[in-house]
Amino acid sequence: MKEYKIEGLSCASCAADMEEKIKKLDHGESAAISFNASKLKIDEGANISKVKKILASDGASLITNEEQHDHSHTHNNKLKLFLGISTGLFLLTIIFEASFPNILSVIFYLTAITMSGYQTFIKGLKNLFRLKFNIDTLMTIALVGAISIGEWKEATLVAILFGFNEYLEGLGMEKARKSMEKLLKVAPKEAVLIKDEVEKVVPIDVLQKDDIVLVKSGEKIPSDGIVVDGISSVNEAAITGESLPVEKEVNAEVFGGSINNEGVLKIKITKAFEDSSLAKILHLVQEAQETKTPTEQFINKFAKYYTPFIMIISVLVMTLPPLFFGGTWGTWFYQGLAVLIVGCPCALILSSPIAIVSGITRNARNGILVKGGVFLEQLGKITTIAFDKTGTLTKGEPHVEKIVEYDNRLLSIAGAVENKSSHPIAKAIMKKVEEAGAGFSESDEIKTLSGRGIEATVDGIKYFLGNEKSIEHLNFNEEVLRDIDELKAQGLTLVIVADLEHVLGIFGVSDEVRQESKAVMDKLRQAGIKTVMLTGDHIQTAKKVANQVGVSESHANLLPEQKVEKIKTLNENGSVAMIGDGINDAPALAVAELGIAMGKGTDSAIETADIVLMQDHLGKLPSAISISKKVNKVIKLNISLALGLKLIALLLTIPGWLTLWIAILSDMGATILVSLISLTILIENKVK
Template structure:
């Protein structure tokens, strides 16, 4: 039975007793008197309160206690004593047991509703999916349900339509509104070869695209799954709450017993009066608010992040972010655009480009792509390369036309001859922030290709923002020192670690961790070990699947400025968890003395039913505090020169 149904049952069967309490001063009694109260309360205890009793008993059998233990003991005590009092013709307080159950369930109904509102923000994205797609089948365009779209299908999208699944444009161009997935408010221009995301909205053009990911593999489905996991994850600070609750419940029960003994034995109260104080202590101390402090804030924070295009994968990240001292960034695709272009060819351009293209045809490196694009643009036909061999972090070697050829960086030039003119030209190009690729035959460099990957327009602002937050910024790259320093100077990076082999990035991150916690930002396959090694791994959304899987935070917009936003949001979410825990503790500390009758002499007391109502509103206040995270200002802008 749902919490809402249990609440309505408790409320309906408690209301007659409430009416009876209101009419009692006027001499009007509830029909049936105590027997009617007994029957009504028995229904409430048997139906609405049963899960509390079952949970408390299950914990007791395992020698544990939980929040339900206090509710169960408080209500059961009031109920059982009232049965005894009814038989012995003493005052009963059946209504206390019924009202406590009703008010506890009222608090749970409120918290469930607010938690649903927080999580439904992501679920609504799924409802925005296209219901059908216009797919090319047997040479004709036919409309089919979304579930029937398969990988490789060619799909037509008209202006104003939703894109059915993830894919790559094969014909036409348009602008696409991707705000529902990435949080980016401005439409993005798309042309042949560009990727499109399922459920985003086509603005003004018509295009065809090839389906690459369908069903649960689409980006939207993965976002929903990631956020669900994050919202159900366990932040380490929750361990403190669990430990406190484990001790707190037995302590409260002891205080309740002491309260009863003090009032009954030493202060001369009746059993009924002493029992009311004891039950009030049990009910007011129920640490429901304590249990809600972490999960509700985590749920709202991760939900808000998803709307901003920032996916926080788990609660652990939130705590780690607070102590981060250094932000380490990969260069290619993170600080730079990730689309290198050939700018200069030194030597016989036709020969150099033809030889380089022959070797790079079998390579997947971004620089290889730049060389192949240049060869294609210049209509250069590459020769066939045999015995291809990739040398990690250095380059490639192969046999072309019976001669040993190589293309790579300066690490490949151990026993290779290079003229003084080429060396001087290399220094000049590197000082211009260009990566130099050496092309050679038979142990001699015959030319060089200069490739440049310009920094993103937003990188300087992003790094200035991080530095303004007191964070140290480091570039970690496999590129050579001169190129790395030139780009670092352009964007304002504090420190450069260059000439790093792909497998060594994680080692450098580990070394930096000796001076404090480190966040690493990257997007490539070779960044995965560093993302995992860092205290906080931040993966760019345009990166490889393995990099995204390794990161604790994923930036869907591929915008370096979102690093500061992610850190700020994580920090605010964690601070809200701490604020919730503080108020939950304060509430219990202040409430218990009042419920125990410490201020009875000045007329300040709490009956069990009022204690239950106060507890319900305590839980509601914690949930409301978490929901207010949606209104928290995430301001990371700084003025840059």
């Protein structure tokens, strides 16, 4: 499959018509035109010349790689020029009509009509011969009808206003597309490859795994990798949406597309660019534009029946009053033509796509990947969110929460025993030892006791570090027993340090709750969303975390299949989203109406869920929900405006007040409002 950019694509129904025609070509069966992204995907064997002809028949053009330049700017300038000349001729003729010969006025009007509406005429006439009734067909019939009854002035005004309307439609959609394209331009184009101590600038697509690249201050990191030399801060906003820079040193992971703020970094590439986090993100964002939401599908179906319905109404308006109520044929023929123009479903069709593209773009800027319009729409309807505990509400890393010290040797002995261990709990204990500045000797001998802990010799004395089983040789006094029970009741994992005779102290270890978790739960509750925690951990730990973060309810000791059952139960009472790490929670993520993964670029998270939180924390979740709700509100408002303005215009036919220019203004007014309202989604504002 090859992908091409299309210019001049401003009409969703026209895009669907062109797609149908292209599919009838040899090797065109798999062709797909994305109106939102303004792109065509087609089999490489298809005849591109024939494809270009089909597109050209509807005023669109295919841009190949060699032709990539500012075609849209040229197309818009041409349209603006023609509309400007048409408007000038129209005004000139109105002002001097009394002194012009009648034939000259007709020529000026006809020239203005042709220049502003020639594309509509060509497409409309072709559709008439095929008995295909769409927007262009309606406009062509209306204009030919107006000319046939000598309404030159109104016919010209309608042609100019319709041309202006088409221009505005294209402008609104182009604005949303350009906002998306700007987002996609974060990908670097070149990299400085170091080979045999020689630096060479190469395209990023030639980089391979294990290549070493040099990234100077202000330059983009070409692909995912590991820092092998240098210290710097890196702006990862393109990947995670986080505005604050992240400090990087040797062995730190970096993402392609992030920017080196200062210093020089040497990076070992771990993934070719096409497999990198950024490439996956860009691909997902582009794919997201092409999915149709239930609302869009409904609008497209509705428009299919709506246009013929309007034509029937138009014929009835033209014929019923003269036949049965003594109306004059000329007056009601004119009214019927106005009904045809009112019936153009331009604004209705535009109600959704600009809003959807704007919502996906806005979320992507914040580091939230929504894999399609359907998921964006669904996110705004969520009533319950189920959270995994480990790695979602908590950091998924052990953290020493409490220290009970009976002997001042506790930290120095713990440091001597744990300093060479890579175990996560050992690292958490070492962090506390280092924070306290406790000095320690090297242990002489370390022996692992399976299921118990560690036995070690320090300065000739034997020590034990582990759970209660590791110190069964001791008789605990009442104080130690009380402290053990108290720490366990708090849901803490115990690491006890002792010698052959005494307990030196106890470390109470827990999975540290994410800093933002409580604030996020508060915001979700204020938004009327129920929060539920599902965890495989034991009840005490679950209760502790649930109380700390403030979830509505929690369920502990759950196996993966039990999490699935809980999600199914929750689904019965509303729309449920599940948030997890994208690996352990895959079954629950799949069963939920919406699967949301914690990510920061991990392949599994990106591939598993419908939405990915690239920051790897929940901070931007309320913002994403707020944006999605706004998108849904905007689409509903757009549909109401589009249909409401048309209904008002149609009601004007009852007293016979509807004119051609009022008809086109009602359609154009709706289109302008729909486009402008949809584009407000792109405006950044602080979500409370």
